[in-house]
Amino acid sequence: MYRCTTPSTDAVFQGNYNAVVEVKVIEDGLTLTGSMAHSTAIWNLSEGDAFQLRCSASTNSSEHTHLYVTWEFKNGFAWQEILSLTHEGKFQPGLEYTERYISGDVRLDAMADDVYRLSVSQALPTDEGAYRCRVSEWVKGADGSWQKIQEKTADVANVVVQPTALGVFITRNNVSVTDRDSLDLTCNFTTDRSGIFQAEVTWYFSESQDTTLADAQVLLSVDRDSVVSDSTLISLSHVDRSSYHLLVRDVGPEDSGYYFCQAALWVPQHNGSWHKVAERTSMPVTVQVVALEPNYQVFLNASKTPTFSEDPTELECRIMEAQNTEGNIRFTVSWYYRWPIRTDEVLKDELLATMDADWTLIVGDKNKQRAQNGGIIFSKPAVDTFRLRIQWTSEADRGDYYCVISSWSRQRNNSWIKIKDVASMPVSILWSSQDYTLTVEAVKLKPFFMAGHTFEMTCKVSSQNIKTPRYSVLITAEKPLNDQSNPNGTTRIISLNQDSVVRREDWTDQDRVDGVVLEKVQENEFRYRMYQTQVSDAGLYRCVVTAWSPGGGGMWREAVNGLSNPIQIDFQSSGPVFNVSVHSDSPTIYRGELVNLICIITVEDTVLDPDDMSFDVAWFAMRSVAIDRDSVFLASLDRNGIVTQARRNGSSDVSLERISHLEYRLRVHGCEDQDFGNHYCLVTPWVRSAAGVWQREMEIKSKPILVTVKMDVLNAFKYPLLIGIGLSTVIGLLSCLIGYCSSRWCCKKEVQETRRERRRLMSMEMD
Numbered sequence: 001m002y003r004c005t006t007p008s009t010d011a012v013f014q015g016n017y018n019a020v021v022e023v024k025v026i027e028d029g030l031t032l033t034g035s036m037a038h039s040t041a042i043w044n045l046s047e048g049d050a051f052q053l054r055c056s057a058s059t060n061s062s063e064h065t066h067l068y069v070t071w072e073f074k075n076g077f078a079w080q081e082i083l084s085l086t087h088e089g090k091f092q093p094g095l096e097y098t099e100r101y102i103s104g105d106v107r108l109d110a111m112a113d114d115v116y117r118l119s120v121s122q123a124l125p126t127d128e129g130a131y132r133c134r135v136s137e138w139v140k141g142a143d144g145s146w147q148k149i150q151e152k153t154a155d156v157a158n159v160v161v162q163p164t165a166l167g168v169f170i171t172r173n174n175v176s177v178t179d180r181d182s183l184d185l186t187c188n189f190t191t192d193r194s195g196i197f198q199a200e201v202t203w204y205f206s207e208s209q210d211t212t213l214a215d216a217q218v219l220l221s222v223d224r225d226s227v228v229s230d231s232t233l234i235s236l237s238h239v240d241r242s243s244y245h246l247l248v249r250d251v252g253p254e255d256s257g258y259y260f261c262q263a264a265l266w267v268p269q270h271n272g273s274w275h276k277v278a279e280r281t282s283m284p285v286t287v288q289v290v291a292l293e294p295n296y297q298v299f300l301n302a303s304k305t306p307t308f309s310e311d312p313t314e315l316e317c318r319i320m321e322a323q324n325t326e327g328n329i330r331f332t333v334s335w336y337y338r339w340p341i342r343t344d345e346v347l348k349d350e351l352l353a354t355m356d357a358d359w360t361l362i363v364g365d366k367n368k369q370r371a372q373n374g375g376i377i378f379s380k381p382a383v384d385t386f387r388l389r390i391q392w393t394s395e396a397d398r399g400d401y402y403c404v405i406s407s408w409s410r411q412r413n414n415s416w417i418k419i420k421d422v423a424s425m426p427v428s429i430l431w432s433s434q435d436y437t438l439t440v441e442a443v444k445l446k447p448f449f450m451a452g453h454t455f456e457m458t459c460k461v462s463s464q465n466i467k468t469p470r471y472s473v474l475i476t477a478e479k480p481l482n483d484q485s486n487p488n489g490t491t492r493i494i495s496l497n498q499d500s501v502v503r504r505e506d507w508t509d510q511d512r513v514d515g516v517v518l519e520k521v522q523e524n525e526f527r528y529r530m531y532q533t534q535v536s537d538a539g540l541y542r543c544v545v546t547a548w549s550p551g552g553g554g555m556w557r558e559a560v561n562g563l564s565n566p567i568q569i570d571f572q573s574s575g576p577v578f579n580v581s582v583h584s585d586s587p588t589i590y591r592g593e594l595v596n597l598i599c600i601i602t603v604e605d606t607v608l609d610p611d612d613m614s615f616d617v618a619w620f621a622m623r624s625v626a627i628d629r630d631s632v633f634l635a636s637l638d639r640n641g642i643v644t645q646a647r648r649n650g651s652s653d654v655s656l657e658r659i660s661h662l663e664y665r666l667r668v669h670g671c672e673d674q675d676f677g678n679h680y681c682l683v684t685p686w687v688r689s690a691a692g693v694w695q696r697e698m699e700i701k702s703k704p705i706l707v708t709v710k711m712d713v714l715n716a717f718k719y720p721l722l723i724g725i726g727l728s729t730v731i732g733l734l735s736c737l738i739g740y741c742s743s744r745w746c747c748k749k750e751v752q753e754t755r756r757e758r759r760r761l762m763s764m765e766m767d
Contacts, residue, residue: 026139026149029060030067034133034156043157045123046193047164048267048277053156055133058114065149068136071108071118072153075129082131083108083118087138087146105269122267122275128161165192166278168263170285177255179291179409183248187261187282190242198224198274200264201244203236207257209284219259220246224266224274251289252411258284291409293420294329296322298405300424306393306431308467310550310557313393313429317403319384328410329419332359333386335378338400338426352388353378357408357416392550393429400426437464438562440545452693455530457567459543462524466547466559470498473526474505474544475518477537478566480698491539494518496526498548498556511694533569534696536684540566577604580683580702588708592670595707599681601662608687610661614639614694616684617664619656623677627704634679637664639686650674671709678704 006017033056045051057067066087072079081094083101085108093101100106109117120127136151167190177183187201202221204213220236222228222244228236237245248255264279297320304314317333325331332355339350353363353371361378363371370376377389386405390397404423408416438461445456463469474495492505496518507516517529530537543564548556579602589595599617618636622629635645635656643656652670659665668675685697 024063026061026063026065028150030057030135030137030150030152031059032057032133032135032152032154034154041157042160044160044162046162047123047125048193048197048275049123050119050121051123051159052120053118053131053133055116055118055135055154055156056114057116057133057135059137061137063139065137065139066146068138068148069108069116070134070136071116072132072134073127073129074132075126079132082106085110085116087136103273121269122277123159123161125161125163128159130158131156164265164278166190166263166265166280168261168280168282170259170261170282172285175285175287177251177287177289179252179289180250183246183251183255183287185246185259185285186239187244187246187263188242189263189280191265191278193265193267193277196268197277198266199242200224200266201236202262203246204260204262205255205257206260206284209258209286211258213262213281216260219248252409253289253291253417254411256287256289259287260284291419292324294322294325294407296320296325296405296407296422298403298422298424300401300403300427302427302429304389305429308431309395310392310467311431313390313397315388315401315403315427317386317388317405317424319405322384325407330357330359330408330410330416331384332357332406332408333380334404334406335388336402336404338402340399340428340430352376355406357418398430400428402426436466436547436560438466438545438547438560439463440543440562440564442541442543442564442567444567451535451695452532452689455533455537455541455569457528457541457543458521459526459528459545459564460524461526461545461547461562463547463560467549469547469549469559470556471524471526472497472546472548473518474546475516475528476542476544478540478542480539494528496520498546509696532693536696536698538569540568542566576606576608576685576687578602578683578685578697578700579604580681580700582679582681582702582705584705584707587705588710589671590710591672595668595671595675597666597668597679597681597705597707598659599664599666599683599702601664601683601685603662612688613661614686614688615664616686617656618682619654619666619679620682621675621677621679622704623674625678625706627678635666668707671707673709676707676709678706680704 002021002023004019004021008014008017035054035056043051053071055069055071057069059065059067068084068087070084071082073082074080080096082097083094083106084092086092091101091108093106097106105121107119109119111117116133118131132153132155134151134153136148138146138148141147169188171186171188175183175185185203187203189199189201191197200221200223203219204216205219206216218229220229220231220234222236222238226238233249235247235249237247239245244261246259246261260282262279262281265277266274267277269275299318299320301316301318302314303316304312306313315335317335319331334354335352337350337352350366351364352367353361353376355361359380363376363378367376371378375391377387377391379387379389381387386403388401388403402424404421406418407420407422409419410416441460443458443460445458446453459473461471472495475493477491477493478489479491493507494516495503495505497503500520502518504516509515512532515531517531519527521527526543528541528543545562545564547559547562549559550556581600581602583598583600584596587595597619599619601615603613616636616638619634620631621634622631633646635643635654637643637656637658641658645654645656648654650672652668652672652675655667655669657665657667664681666679666681680702683700683702685700686694687697688694
């Protein structure tokens, strides 16, 4: 018994100053011995063998103690726990042996005669090292807690695990196989292991030698139960205990690469499961599949060559002297065009069309529309022949053509791979061409004629270097510059196309709708007639001829244009002279008012009966002060009294009337700002001749008059001012009324007067 005393000199005791502890010394009765199921301290094992180690531990202590047994392993500098049986009777595996304990590979058995046995059913290379048994003695104190009182260790054995020797190799090194043949490889393995084991073999394929096992393609495998994975063209057979045969049928170029096999050995465990003791991979074997390259020549022939533009061209591309083309070989063609002119600039050959492996035709973008219209035809008339036909050869088709024959081989997955390309020699498509020439001659049939008579002229055409030409004719007239109806100088009268269809172009004379005729006299001669000629028809007349040659698809292609010599129509007349002027009493007006514009016609040098004169009057306006702007049509009055008005966007309106034989008045009602601008009238006189025929004279344009539209400020602001003043007055009176009422009834405050003090001047309520 041990007592601890702490004397105190304090006057008052504040606590306990004595304590007693009892110490028990138990006699060392723990004995520990280690042994193994082998006579020597060093135990040599093969990988996968089972081994057992024994440890005997006992105690003769008078106290009720418990033993804590632990098996430990060292393969280096530190001991690590394998498996323990605690003083509470629980099994506790080490961190590195938890899975092996759960699987039953490592276990600890408490046997008779105080023996504790460690059993390992499958020795691994990592199990090589020193083993010892560590036993500690524990006693339970009065408070129920456990206390370790002593511990002893005993070295048991050194275990050496020899790894299972396994060698894997393929009997052949570099293999060369012909296309469509079979590939035969054998995977062998050697091992020093005896007893019961099963092998598992897997074949791999890789296109690259550096490919990892995870990225390689698995071909076939056989497991330890001799079950082979399924494949159609690949078979795997077990020749003997250590040989596995791989057979790949119908190999192709895609089978070229690296082949290697992997073998694994499995041994049975005590619980009926299997454990992999060794796994090795062979060195890869290079396999080269040599395709039997077809041998053939390509010959391009021009079966049809053009002699003129628009003639057909036909090219035939043939396969000659073909060898090694039996089996799954297919031929396709590609057509190319090469520009014939050689320059320093590098020009790429143009791909006209190509076929893919499925014989699908792919036409180049430049000729896609032409092929759809039938201008270019690609065909395959025979197995060894491809044809290109240009229905209508144009100048742009001149050049060199060649074809490329491609050979394709079918793969196991029914896909096609290109083997070879052979190009033909180019064929030139050229023809001797000369420039087109066209000559047009115009002849006036009647040398002298007067107004009202028929004008007649012929156009004779001759051409060279044009195949089967046809002609289209256009009659044009160049009027004098003072002709207002044709400010550009040239008028298109009537035309006749290459199919002999007549069309009136700019001929708008309603009184002479059928006054012009154009007809085809011969293949190269055309005649133009104009009936009841007017003075306004004076000018230079020409024939514009276009030569056409047959084009693609039954169409016509324009070859060349020609212009004839001019034929002049000139009338020597001493008739009346007309002048036109515009007058207005008040050209400056306010908006909304009426403006009157009078067009006055005067006749000089002669006196005509009013019944022998008639006029077409048209009014125009230029919406600007300048007189060179575009004119806007307002209204017109023809000689028959028919009025025509233009559609207007504003609210103003116009009216046109004849106020005398030589005066015409235009009224603009309710003028707006858009009516501002220069206004003028255009007059076309008509005079009746002695023969009773109405003749149209030259158009006359008056000088413009400026119409100005002003704004009436007083009228514009009169009503808004009156309304504003009225509203202001009403609002002011209403504000005064509200203020008076508020001060009279709402804000009144009663003030109680009090007696003023003498010391103050006024009452405080005044503040």
